Amino acid sequence: MVANLWIYRHFILNSVVNEIRGRFARSKLGGMWLVIHPLMQVAIYALILSKLLAAKLPGVESTYAYAVYLMAGMLGWTLFNELLNRGLNLFIENAGLIKKMNFPRVTLPAIATASSLVSGAMLLLAMLLLFPLLGFGFSLAMLWLIPLIAVVTAFGLALGLLLGVINVFLRDLGQATPVVLQVWFWFTPIVYPLDILPEAYRNVIRFNPMCSAVNGFQRVLVYGEPPEMISLIYPAAFVAVLMPIAVLAFRRADEEMADLL
Amino acid sequence: MKSLSVQNVGKAYRTYRSEWHRFARWAGLPVKPVDEHWVLRGIDFDVRPGEAVGLIGRNGAGKSTLLKMLTGTLRPTEGCVSVNGKVFAILELGMGFNPELTGRQNAAHALSVMEADPRAAAAAMEYVEDFAEIGEYFDRPLRVYSSGMQMRVAFSVVTAMRPEILIIDEALAVGDAYFQHKSFDRIREFRDQNTTLLIVSHDRSAVQTLCDRAIMLADGAVVRDGPPEEVFDYYNATLAENVAPEVTVTRHDDGRARTSSGTGEAKVSEIGLYNRRGEQVEAVGVGETIELRVRVRVYEAVESLVLGYGVRDRLGQVMYGTNTWHTNQVISSPSGGDEYEFSICFPANFGIGTYSIQTALVDRDTHLSANYDWQDLALVFRVENFDKTAFDGCLWNEPTIEVRSLAS
Numbered sequence: 251m252v253a254n255l256w257i258y259r260h261f262i263l264n265s266v267v268n269e270i271r272g273r274f275a276r277s278k279l280g281g282m283w284l285v286i287h288p289l290m291q292v293a294i295y296a297l298i299l300s301k302l303l304a305a306k307l308p309g310v311e312s313t314y315a316y317a318v319y320l321m322a323g324m325l326g327w328t329l330f331n332e333l334l335n336r337g338l339n340l341f342i343e344n345a346g347l348i349k350k351m352n353f354p355r356v357t358l359p360a361i362a363t364a365s366s367l368v369s370g371a372m373l374l375l376a377m378l379l380l381f382p383l384l385g386f387g388f389s390l391a392m393l394w395l396i397p398l399i400a401v402v403t404a405f406g407l408a409l410g411l412l413l414g415v416i417n418v419f420l421r422d423l424g425q426a427t428p429v430v431l432q433v434w435f436w437f438t439p440i441v442y443p444l445d446i447l448p449e450a451y452r453n454v455i456r457f458n459p460m461c462s463a464v465n466g467f468q469r470v471l472v473y474g475e476p477p478e479m480i481s482l483i484y485p486a487a488f489v490a491v492l493m494p495i496a497v498l499a500f501r502r503a504d505e506e507m508a509d510l511l
Numbered sequence: 512m513k514s515l516s517v518q519n520v521g522k523a524y525r526t527y528r529s530e531w532h533r534f535a536r537w538a539g540l541p542v543k544p545v546d547e548h549w550v551l552r553g554i555d556f557d558v559r560p561g562e563a564v565g566l567i568g569r570n571g572a573g574k575s576t577l578l579k580m581l582t583g584t585l586r587p588t589e590g591c592v593s594v595n596g597k598v599f600a601i602l603e604l605g606m607g608f609n610p611e612l613t614g615r616q617n618a619a620h621a622l623s624v625m626e627a628d629p630r631a632a633a634a635a636m637e638y639v640e641d642f643a644e645i646g647e648y649f650d651r652p653l654r655v656y657s658s659g660m661q662m663r664v665a666f667s668v669v670t671a672m673r674p675e676i677l678i679i680d681e682a683l684a685v686g687d688a689y690f691q692h693k694s695f696d697r698i699r700e701f702r703d704q705n706t707t708l709l710i711v712s713h714d715r716s717a718v719q720t721l722c723d724r725a726i727m728l729a730d731g732a733v734v735r736d737g738p739p740e741e742v743f744d745y746y747n748a749t750l751a752e753n754v755a756p757e758v759t760v761t762r763h764d765d766g767r768a769r770t771s772s773g774t775g776e777a778k779v780s781e782i783g784l785y786n787r788r789g790e791q792v793e794a795v796g797v798g799e800t801i802e803l804r805v806r807v808r809v810y811e812a813v814e815s816l817v818l819g820y821g822v823r824d825r826l827g828q829v830m831y832g833t834n835t836w837h838t839n840q841v842i843s844s845p846s847g848g849d850e851y852e853f854s855i856c857f858p859a860n861f862g863i864g865t866y867s868i869q870t871a872l873v874d875r876d877t878h879l880s881a882n883y884d885w886q887d888l889a890l891v892f893r894v895e896n897f898d899k900t901a902f903d904g905c906l907w908n909e910p911t912i913e914v915r916s917l918a919s
Binding site: 263265344348350503 | 525530586
């Protein structure tokens with residue numbers, strides 16, 4: 251599987267470039283929408299909820315602290331969300347290619363991951379440009395973003411791949427997942443700080459792996475501190491369980507997939 | 512040395528009581544599918560390197576499924592397909608192109624799957640642009656292309672580099688005559704360099720000119736495998752609707768297969784070729800007027816009876832053919848026991864070579880609604896040049912040539 255990724259590296263690179271080109275095709279702002287979309291969401295929440303929630307952010311004395319907090323959480327979530335959605339529709343969207351050309355299918359998740367990372371990087375870049383304007387500086391702690399992004403990517407990929415494989419055979423999943431993601435978003439402390447929840451709920455929400463991952467992004471970007479180790483270890487534990495299942499399902503499905511697409 | 516070997520291959524589409532059963536099967540649980548639908552079964556054949564094979568059969572016979580298994584996009588359920596070398600294929604008229612991208616980008620994308628070395632891919636790219644000849648359209652998005660232009664790009668991509676095995680599914684019929692000629696030349700070039708060809712086409716002449724072997728599939732099995740002329744005759748004979756007519760194949764003196772079929776309400780009882788003096792002949796001179804005499808016996812009353820005939824060349828291509836429907840000589844309501852003689856006179860304006868006559872007794876202008884009796888190679892004759900100017904080709908088309916010397 252890994253050897254195939256190397257042999258087909260030009261195909262993967264080409265596909266990622268084509269995909270980005272495809273996004274720019276026939277739209278004036280093209281790839282900018284990838285950045286505008288989450289930032290607009292941040293702006294909306296900041297506008298509506300800042301009065302309500304800003305005071306609740308402990309330890310930072312800035313009027314823009316809440317906006318930065320939102321951005322930090324949104325960065326982690328957007329990456330995860332995109333990977334999951336890409337994974338979910340990966341095989342269905344590429345049905346034409348799968349049926350007509352013989353190539354290792356392992357390249358498909360690789361392409362999806364690479365292009366999600368590219369759009370994540372664009373979002374991060376846009377945010378880093380905004381931060382100084384909002385009075386937030388850079389810190390060495392930002393290097394922690396690398397392992398954080400890695401663990402969120404792996405989690406999104408594992409879950410997305412598993413759902414994507416099942417989605418070929420059970421199309422309901424394609425409809426159900428966006429609904430679940432909506433709920434999941436609100437069960438992750440992105441828009442609100444975890445502390446405003448009553449103790450009992452807080453303990454339930456902590457089971458959510460995205461909760462600890464997003465918390466890591468927030469600590470790094472808002473407070474300039476290293477994340478708690480649990481932010482990396484807990485989601486990584488999920489990856490350790492999900493990834494082998496996803497890979498196994500993907501291998502088994504490989505034979506039957508083309509029959510059903 | 513085999514280029515391609517298909518051993519006892521079968522493909523089944525499985526349905527489960529619920530998709531959860533399918534997932535359970537992946538996990539290794541012993542779950543049985545509720546239904547297995549076999550589209551192909553017991554397919555067995557080998558192809559030598561450089562051999563060109565035409566695959567024919569009605570829609571749904573399993574041709575495309577077989578090709579997909581050879582290409583590797585589908586896996587056989589049972590049996591084994593082994594392929595020796597690189598396989599390039601155009602399946603179902605396309606290569607999974609993206610309509611938003613330009614022809615160039617799509618071609619580059621497909622080439623990057625086919626060829627790992629970017630420099631070789633870039634060289635192939637130049638070839639694609641030259642061969643497709645679609646001008647500035649090459650840099651426009653694919654969605655503005657006509658289907659012919661898309662086909663040009665797809666064909667150019669798949670033939671940009673010489674593979675060991677080239678698979679072309681139905682693609683030859685698309686495109687204008689000019690491009691068809693070009694593609695045929697390209698395919699021939701590959702064949703001469705020992706590329707194995709597998710072509711699906713309903714176009715008899717395409718298969719006969721390119722292939723030295725044909726395989727006919729019906730109901731998911733190989734029913735005929737042999738010289739294209741013979742396999743096409745058989746295929747043609749099975750085309751009649753409703754009834755499954757009995758098809759018999761007998762060997763002609765020269766080893767060629769003679770296919771006859773039909774439901775038998777009327778039959779050709781005697782057939783012969785005569786010269787102007789009324790002598791039965793086997794060889795005729797170029798341009799000589801000859802008479803084809805066909806005696807027909809009716810065994811059961813039918814609504815209408817039409818005799819059709821065709822003169823075919825060595826490869827089975829029809830040089831000329833017509834029938835009594837077109838000439839308004841339909842026999843209406845013949846009854847059992849009737850006998851008719853048809854006398855068909857025509858000049859043998861053919862090139863030198865051997866020709867065969869095929870006859871058909873049908874009810875109207877085609878043999879698809881009723882086929883009483885169909886005979887391929889009902890009669891074979893030779894055309895020889897006794898008294899005409901020497902010429903080449905399959906048609907005698909005597910010219911008048913004037914040569915004028917011009918003052919220099």
